[in-house]
Amino acid sequence: MSDSQIPAAGSTGDAPKNGNNGKRRTVLVVIALVFVAIGVAWYLLWLFVWSQREVTDDAYVAGNQVMLSAQVPGTVIAVLADDTQRVEAGQVLVKLDPTDADLALAKAKSALANAVRQVRQQTEMASQYDAAVAARKLELSRAQADLARRQPLLADKAIAPEEVAHAREAVDTAKAALDLATRQAAASHALVDGTDVASNASVLQAKAAFREAWINAERNAIVAPIGGYVAQRSVQVGSRVQPGQALLTIIPLHDLWVDANYKESQLGHIRIGQPAKVEVDLYGGNVEFEGKVVGLGAGTGSSFALLPPQNASGNWIKVVQRVPVRIALDARQLEKYPLRVGLSTAVTVDTHDRSGPMLAGAGATTAVAQTDVYARDIAKADAEAEAIIAANLPGSH
Structure with a gap:
C-alpha cells in the first residue's frame, strides 16, 4: 500500500469524540439548571413560607389542676370518687365524721336562741327603768310640794324646824333616786336603742357564731368546686385530714x-x-x-x-x-x-x-x-339563722 492510501492520524475518531463532548456539556448544563431551579425554589420556599413561621416540638398540653383539700379537720368516713371519673361542680366527693361538728352546731343554735331572748329581756328592762324614772319624778314632785307647804309655816313658828329639815332631806333623797333611775334607764337603753332584736350586736355575734358552726358542719361533706376529671387521689377512708391537706386533683379537660x-x-x-x-x-x-x-x-x-443556674462563674x-x-x-x-x-x-x-x-x-x-358552690353554703346558713331568730321573737308561739 502506498503512502497516499494510508489515512491521516486521528482523522477517523474526531467526529465521535466531538459528539460525546457535546452530549456531556448538555447533561452538565441540564444538571446545573436543575440545581439552580432547586436552589431558587428552596429560596422562594424559605422566603415566603419557612421564614414566615416558627416551629417547635418542645410543646406540651397544659391545663388547670384544681387541688381539692379539706377546710375543716376530721376523719374520712367515705370517698365517693376515684381516679378517671367525671365529677360535676357541687358534687360530694369526700365525707368526714360529722359528730364534733354537729355538737358544735347544736351549741351555736342554743346560743343564738338565748341571745335573742336576752335582748328581749334587755328591751323589757329598759321599759321597766323608764317606768321607774317616771315614779321617781312623782316622788320628787311630792317632796318638793311638801317642802313648799312647810316653809311658810316655819316662819310663823307653826311647825318645828326639824320638820322642815326632814322635808328638805326628802327632796334631796328624791332627787338622788331620780338621778339613779335616769342613769339606770340610760344604761339599759344603750344596749337596745337604735336597733331591733334581730339587728342587735349580741344577736349578730351569736348569729355569726352559728353561721361558722353551720358551715363547718356542712364542710364535712367536701364538694367539687368545678367540673372535671379526678386524678391523683390520695385520700383514704379512716385517714385523719387537716385543713389545706391535698386529697385529690380535679382537671377540667374542657379548658x-x-x-x-x-x-x-x-x-x-x-x-x-x-x-x-x-x-x-x-x-x-x-x-x-x-x-x-x-x-x-x-x-x-x-x-x-x-435551682436557677448561676451564670456568674x-x-x-x-x-x-x-x-x-x-x-x-x-x-x-x-x-x-x-x-x-x-x-x-x-x-x-x-x-x-x-x-x-x-x-x-x-x-x-x-x-x-371561679366557683359559687361555697357561696350557696353561706346563703343556707343565713336562712336557718333567720329562722331561729324568728322562732324566738314575740308572737312566734
Whole structure:
C-alpha cells in the first residue's frame, strides 16, 4: 500500500469524540439548571413560607389542676370518687365524721336562741327603768310640794324646824333616786336603742357564731368546686385530714391550652393574636388543632427553676434559653378530640402578620376561673339563722 492510501492520524475518531463532548456539556448544563431551579425554589420556599413561621416540638398540653383539700379537720368516713371519673361542680366527693361538728352546731343554735331572748329581756328592762324614772319624778314632785307647804309655816313658828329639815332631806333623797333611775334607764337603753332584736350586736355575734358552726358542719361533706376529671387521689377512708391537706386533683379537660417552649432566637417575630397549628402525638397527623397565641412568658424556664443556674462563674457555657408561649385551643375541637394534660405536641405559629403586641396589655376584667358552690353554703346558713331568730321573737308561739 502506498503512502497516499494510508489515512491521516486521528482523522477517523474526531467526529465521535466531538459528539460525546457535546452530549456531556448538555447533561452538565441540564444538571446545573436543575440545581439552580432547586436552589431558587428552596429560596422562594424559605422566603415566603419557612421564614414566615416558627416551629417547635418542645410543646406540651397544659391545663388547670384544681387541688381539692379539706377546710375543716376530721376523719374520712367515705370517698365517693376515684381516679378517671367525671365529677360535676357541687358534687360530694369526700365525707368526714360529722359528730364534733354537729355538737358544735347544736351549741351555736342554743346560743343564738338565748341571745335573742336576752335582748328581749334587755328591751323589757329598759321599759321597766323608764317606768321607774317616771315614779321617781312623782316622788320628787311630792317632796318638793311638801317642802313648799312647810316653809311658810316655819316662819310663823307653826311647825318645828326639824320638820322642815326632814322635808328638805326628802327632796334631796328624791332627787338622788331620780338621778339613779335616769342613769339606770340610760344604761339599759344603750344596749337596745337604735336597733331591733334581730339587728342587735349580741344577736349578730351569736348569729355569726352559728353561721361558722353551720358551715363547718356542712364542710364535712367536701364538694367539687368545678367540673372535671379526678386524678391523683390520695385520700383514704379512716385517714385523719387537716385543713389545706391535698386529697385529690380535679382537671377540667374542657379548658386546656398548649405551652410551646420556643428558643429565644425564635421569639423576634411571634406576636399575640397570631394563628397557630398544633399537632398532638396522640392523634398524629390525622387531627390538626387550630390555635392562637394569647401570651408570652415573662421569663425563661431556667429563671423559674427550683435551682436557677448561676451564670456568674468561670465555668459559664452559653445555653440557648427557651420561653413558654401560650397557645389557646378551640373549645369545639377539644370537645370532639379530647386531650390530656402533659401530652406532647408540635406547634407551628404563622408569623405573617406581625402587627400584634409582644406583651399582653392590662389584666382581664373577668375571672380566669371561679366557683359559687361555697357561696350557696353561706346563703343556707343565713336562712336557718333567720329562722331561729324568728322562732324566738314575740308572737312566734
